[in-house]
Amino acid sequence: MRLPIVLRTARATSSILRCSVATATAIPRVAVRGIASIPAVPQLGSFQVPEVINEPMHSYAPGTIERKKLQEALAEMRAKMPYEVPCVVNGEKIYTKDTLRQPLPFEHKSTLANFHNASKDIIDKAIAGALAAKPAWEAMPFNDRAAIFLKAADLLTNKYRYQVMAATMLGQSKNAWQAEIDAAAELADFWRFNTQFASDIYSQQPTRNAPLTWNRMEYRALEGFVVAYSPFNFTAIGGNLVGAPALMGNVCIWKPSNTGIYSSYLVYEILKEAATFGHPEFAGFHFTGSTQVFKHLWQKIGNNINKYKSYPRIVGETGGKNMHFLHKSADAKHAALQTVRSAFEYNGQKCSACSRVYVPDNLWDEYRTTLIERPRKSSRVQSMVYFTNFMSSVINKQSFDKIKGYLSDISSGKTPNSKILVGGKCDDSVGYTIEPTVVLATDPKAKTMVDELFGPVVTVYVYPADKYEEYLALADSTSDYALTCGLFAQDRNAIVIGSNKLRNAAGNFYINDKSTGAVVGQQAFGGGRASGTNDKAGSALNLLRWVSPRTIKETFVPISSVTYPSNLKD
Ligand SMILES: NC(=O)c1ccc[n+]([C@@H]2O[C@H](COP(=O)([O-])OP(=O)(O)OC[C@H]3O[C@@H](n4cnc5c(N)ncnc54)[C@H](O)[C@@H]3O)[C@@H](O)[C@H]2O)c1
Numbered sequence: 001m002r003l004p005i006v007l008r009t010a011r012a013t014s015s016i017l018r019c020s021v022a023t024a025t026a027i028p029r030v031a032v033r034g035i036a037s038i039p040a041v042p043q044l045g046s047f048q049v050p051e052v053i054n055e056p057m058h059s060y061a062p063g064t065i066e067r068k069k070l071q072e073a074l075a076e077m078r079a080k081m082p083y084e085v086p087c088v089v090n091g092e093k094i095y096t097k098d099t100l101r102q103p104l105p106f107e108h109k110s111t112l113a114n115f116h117n118a119s120k121d122i123i124d125k126a127i128a129g130a131l132a133a134k135p136a137w138e139a140m141p142f143n144d145r146a147a148i149f150l151k152a153a154d155l156l157t158n159k160y161r162y163q164v165m166a167a168t169m170l171g172q173s174k175n176a177w178q179a180e181i182d183a184a185a186e187l188a189d190f191w192r193f194n195t196q197f198a199s200d201i202y203s204q205q206p207t208r209n210a211p212l213t214w215n216r217m218e219y220r221a222l223e224g225f226v227v228a229y230s231p232f233n234f235t236a237i238g239g240n241l242v243g244a245p246a247l248m249g250n251v252c253i254w255k256p257s258n259t260g261i262y263s264s265y266l267v268y269e270i271l272k273e274a275a276t277f278g279h280p281e282f283a284g285f286h287f288t289g290s291t292q293v294f295k296h297l298w299q300k301i302g303n304n305i306n307k308y309k310s311y312p313r314i315v316g317e318t319g320g321k322n323m324h325f326l327h328k329s330a331d332a333k334h335a336a337l338q339t340v341r342s343a344f345e346y347n348g349q350k351c352s353a354c355s356r357v358y359v360p361d362n363l364w365d366e367y368r369t370t371l372i373e374r375p376r377k378s379s380r381v382q383s384m385v386y387f388t389n390f391m392s393s394v395i396n397k398q399s400f401d402k403i404k405g406y407l408s409d410i411s412s413g414k415t416p417n418s419k420i421l422v423g424g425k426c427d428d429s430v431g432y433t434i435e436p437t438v439v440l441a442t443d444p445k446a447k448t449m450v451d452e453l454f455g456p457v458v459t460v461y462v463y464p465a466d467k468y469e470e471y472l473a474l475a476d477s478t479s480d481y482a483l484t485c486g487l488f489a490q491d492r493n494a495i496v497i498g499s500n501k502l503r504n505a506a507g508n509f510y511i512n513d514k515s516t517g518a519v520v521g522q523q524a525f526g527g528g529r530a531s532g533t534n535d536k537a538g539s540a541l542n543l544l545r546w547v548s549p550r551t552i553k554e555t556f557v558p559i560s561s562v563t564y565p566s567n568l569k570d
């Protein structure tokens with residue numbers, strides 16, 4: 001039978017859940033014209049997705065062509081500011097009267113973009129559009145869905161690399177290297193590696209068949225739509241929060257962060273360009289952001305449980321209070337340098353950033369010298385100079401005020417169990433600038449050893465070197481979070497003990513390495529306890545949350561009787 005299927009790029013769908021402060025973006029969809037129900041699409045080959053490797057990183061060293069191109073992209077983007085970001089619903093750009101601005105965090109009087117918030121009507125329209133697009137999207141052969149994401153990755157890393165990096169540097173206050181890690185490499189890695197993981201999942205099939213039967217497993221998309229909320233701190237995360245469910249055949253509604261809106265909009269545009277005859281829309285809840293917001297939204301979902309047709313999949317990667325723990329055999333200088341990188345790169349605004357350290361007293365002098373000297377050298381954070389600055393400003397006033405509050409409590413003596421060893425100055429006259437700060441706590445449960453600050457502040461507690469196991473247990477129970485941890489030791493027994501004692505204290509555990517810098521395809525990312533559902537972004541485990549497998553058994557030969565041989569009389 002010949003089935004005439006016409007594919008055309010149609011209007012995009014998208015929306016948000018929280019109407020008051022969000023902008024919706026989405027991805028174009030495939031319309032199957034004139035056919036009421038979607039027929040099976042023939043796939044005349046068992047295709048293999050191309051082998052993927054991690055996106056090679058450029059250095060942006062002085063004199064390189066990449067540095068020049070990025071400088072040009074930054075200059076051009078700055079010259080055309082401010083941009084306008086609409087809601088995009090069913091392909092239609094909607095300009096509401098309700099707008100907010102995205103300032104440059106390091107120069108907050110300047111505006112990168114003004115964006116339009118969605119009303120409830122717009123959200124309803126987006127949900128209806130997403131659901132209407134779903135049958136065609138999930139019927140698209142996997143190879144074509146995969147091709148869209150592989151193409152998007154190539155567009156990103158070639159045609160749009162410097163534009164998306166510039167938007168990330170300006171809007172989210174990243175320097176060139178941090179933008180390369182995030183907006184170019186990690187985003188492309190997510191999109192490429194996920195096609196490989198998905199292909200592996202689809203190939204997992206029952207290996208046993210009873211006589212005259214054939215068993216199969218179908219990895220269906222979820223029924224309904226998925227909603228994705230993305231955080232400000234990684235442009236890549238937004239692209240994965242929507243990309244992973246979409247790749248598995250779901251439709252999705254994306255609400256990006258207000259403080260990462262412009263780079264998210266560019267990511268949306270790239271996906272749209274890649275989806276020339278397809279559309280991903282989305283379906284469940286795929287969240288990355290703070291623990292508090294995730295719990296609040298989970299509760300909202302729970303309150304509505306009786307309204308849902310299925311149990312929604314809830315996947316959330318949230319906050320952290322990540323530690324570096326040193327054993328007395330550790331290389332103190334190496335550990336201190338790794339701490340500086342982990343705690344202060346991107347202004348301490350990686351969810352994996354080290355923010356508490358346990359140092360044995362035999363290493364304290366050596367560790368302290370490096371830890372204090374390096375932030376002093378790195379403290380030129382007054383304004384963003386894109387390349388030579390190690391650090392820049394924190395994301396917004398709310399974050400600035402929160403961190404300043406903690407530091408003021410310490411410097412004013414309100415928190416007598418802590419003192420500032422270096423840094424501590426806060427200045428928001430031009431940008432939201434906080435000096436890289438090292439706090440020394442005399443109480444292992446001091447506030448800054450427990451709470452997530454999400455800024456360039458690290459607190460150190462010095463413990464008696466011969467009480468390693470006791471303090472491992474204390475570190476394990478100090479914070480509600482369990483995202484990342486770096487254990488530093490040369491003694492193998494100490495590594496074994498530390499790894500066992502901290503088994504549940506982190507979803508990403510590093511031995512003699514810093515707590516940040518997970519790479520897709522190498523260290524799948526996510527934590528437990530209050531840090532999230534640990535569904536490991538950038539891995540097959542995450543993709544499995546977006547499918548609802550159907551087991552199929554087919555019998556080839558009719559039966560002729562109801563009874564079994566055991567039912568027969570002797
Ligand atoms: N574990 C991880 O993989 C990971 C990765 C990145 C960031 N994070 C965490 O994210 C946080 C920083 O990002 P953020 O400041 O963008 O987080 P956030 O929780 O403030 O925001 C996340 C998303 O939720 C939305 N949001 C915020 N408040 C809301 C509310 N009351 N109702 C509905 N939506 C709301 C935001 O607009 C944004 O889109 C940190 O806690 C960090 O540890 C975790």
Ligand SMILES: N[C@@H](CCC=O)C(=O)O
Pocket residue numbers: 233234349350351352515516517518519525
């Ligand atoms: N992939 C990042 C974490 C992302 C969260 O912000 C890292 O491991 O540094």
